[in-house]
Amino acid sequence: MSAKLSHRYRTQYTYLMQTVVTILIAVFCLTPMFYILSTSLKPRGAEYMIPLELWPSKPTLQAYRAVLGIVEEAELASESKGSMVLPADQARIVKSLSFVTPLRNSLIVSSAVAAFSLLISSLSAYAIARLRFRYKIQSLIFLQLGAMIPIAVTIAPTFMLMRSLGLLRTLLAMIIPNIFYNVPMSTWLIACYFAELPFDLEDAAKVDGYKPIQIFWKVIIPLAAPGLFSAGVFAFLGSWGEFMLASAVSMGIPAVQTVPAAMLNFSVQFRYEWTWISAAIILSVALVAFMTLVFQRWVIRGLTAGAVKY
C-alpha cells in the first residue's frame, strides 16, 4: 500500500517538475515573440514611448496594413507627425515595401519544393524499400551523406551552377537546389513508411490486374499518406526558412526575394520602423506556426515511424 502511494507521489512529482520545466522553456522561447507581437500591434512611433508598454493600450493593425501595402493616404498624413520619414516619401515607400511579394514568392518556392521533392523521394523511397538491386544500402548511405554537407559549403558552386543555367534572379534558382536539399530526408521518412507495408498487398494488386506503376499510385501512395504528408511539411518548412541561398541568388531584387531575404532588406531599409518590422516578422512566422500547429500530429508520427526500422 505504502509502496503504491509513494509510487503515485513520485509520478505526480515528476509530472509537476516536467510541467514547470516545460513552462520555463516556453516562456524563455516565447518572450521575444510576445514582445514582437505586442510591438506589431502598436501605432507607429509608440514603440519608442517611455515607459515601455508591455501590451499596447490601443492595439491597431496599422503596421500590418502598412507592411501589406494597403495603407490609405489619409491615414498616412495623420500619422506622419513626429515620424522620422518625410510625409512626401511615405506613399512611395509604402508602395515599395509591400511584404506581399516576398510572402507570395515564399509560398511558391516552398510549395514547389514540397511537391517536387515528394514526387522524387517517393519514387526513390519505393526503390529503396521495395525493389531488389545491387548496392542498395550503399546508395542509401550515399544519399544521406549528401544531406550532411552544410549548405554553406555548397552555396558557391550552386550559385555558379545557377548562373551558368541563367537562373539567377528567378525563383527557380531557389526551387531546384532546395528540392535536392530535401530529397535525402524525405526519402528516408517515406521509405520507412513503405517498408512497413506488407508485400502481400502489392502481390494482391498484381493478381487483381494492376501494373506496378498503377499499384504505386493506387495502393502504395494512399497507404503511405501520413509519411508523405510529414515529409512534405518538412520540405515546406525547410525551404521556407532557407536564407543563404535565397539571398545569394535573388541578388537583392525585391520581385524575386523570399521572406528571409526580404526580411534582411526590410530591416535595413526601415531600421527605425519597429512596428513594421515586427508586423513583417509576425506575418512570416504566422503561416509556418499555423501549419506546424495543425499538422504537428502528422509530423510527429512521421518522425517516429522510422524509429525502429533499418
Added chain:
Amino acid sequence: MAGVRVEGLLKKFGNVTALDHVSLEFEDGQLTVLVGPSGCGKTTLLRIIAGLEDATGGSVFIGHEAVNQVPPWERNIAMVFQSYALYPHMTVFDNIAFPLRARKISKAEVKQRVEQTAALLGLSELLQRKPRQLSGGQMQRVALGRAIVRKPEVFLMDEPLSNLDAKLRVEMRAELKRLQKDLGVTTIYVTHDQAEAMTMADKLVVMRGGVIQQMGEPEEVYSHPRNTFVGGFIGSPAMNFIRCSVDCAEAELHAPDFQCKAPSRFVEALRRRGKDSVILGVRPEDLKVLASFEEGAVPATVYISEPMGKEMLLTVEVGGALAKAITPTNVRPRIGETVWLTFDEACVHLFDSETDEALPTE
C-alpha cells in the same frame, strides 16, 4: 476456363530448394488440394503459377499457353492470400470492386457484380466498412469476394481458412466447395490441415520438401498411401507404424511384442523382396481394443485416454512404442490397465523399411 499444368518446376532460394522438379496437372474445373507440412513449397508453387515468383527452371501452362513470360496482371488468375491482403484504405465495396476496375468494366456493372457477390457471401451490410472494422471471418469473406467477383480462369487459394475458428472453418469449407462447384473454375487450394484436404479435394496432392509424394483422389490416397510419409500425414490421428521382422517361410511378421500372419496379398511381394524387415502400418480407426484376451490379440498398456465425445482416443504402449486407437466410448480402460488389440488384416499397410515405399500388392 482452363486447366493448369506445371512441368519440371524447379525453384531455389539461394541454396534452399523449395520446389524440386515438380510436374503436375490440375484438371479443368476441378478442385485440387495441395497439402503438406510447413515449408514444403506449397505457397511457392502457387506464387509461381500466379506469376509472382519466377521459377528457376521448368514451365507453367494455363490452358495450352505457356505463361512463363506473362506477368501476373495479364494471367487472369484470382488468388486468395493467406494473410487476406485486403487494401486497408478502401471500403469493402472498393476492395471487391478493385479487380473489376482494372478491367474497364462499366460503373453500373461493377456495382451490380459487387453487390451480387456481397449478397452471396453475406457481406451486403458491410460494404461501406473498412477492413479494420471487420472480424477475421468477415475479412476472410471479403478476400474471397475479391477473388470470385471476377470470372478468372483459375482460383489459387493459399490456406484461406487458416485464421478462422474451428466452427467457422468447417462452415466455410463447405461453402467454398459449393461455390467452386457452382462456378466450375479450376481451383488450386493449399492447406496443411489434412481434414480440410480430405473433405474438399477432387484431387489431392501430397508434398514434402518440394517433392510431390502422391497425387490422386482423396479416398485413394487415404486407402493406398504410397509411402510412410503419406500414410502418416493423411488421416487423423496419424497411422501407427511398427517395425517388424519378416519370417518368409511361415509368412509371418514378428514385432517385439507380438507376431501376426502376413496378409496374403503381400506374401508374394515379401518373398520376392527377400529383406528381413518391414514396416507395418495400421490406422487408429482400424485397431480394435478388447478388454480381454482373444485369439491373435496383442497385449498393450493404456498410456492415456482422451474422450472426444462420440469416440475415445486411446494411446497405448506396445513393445516399447506408443500407438493410438479409436474406440467406442463404452470401452473405458484406466491408465496402466492392460488391453488387447486386434486388427483386420485387410486394413494393414506394409512399407519397405529402407525406402519407406509401400509394398506392391497382388
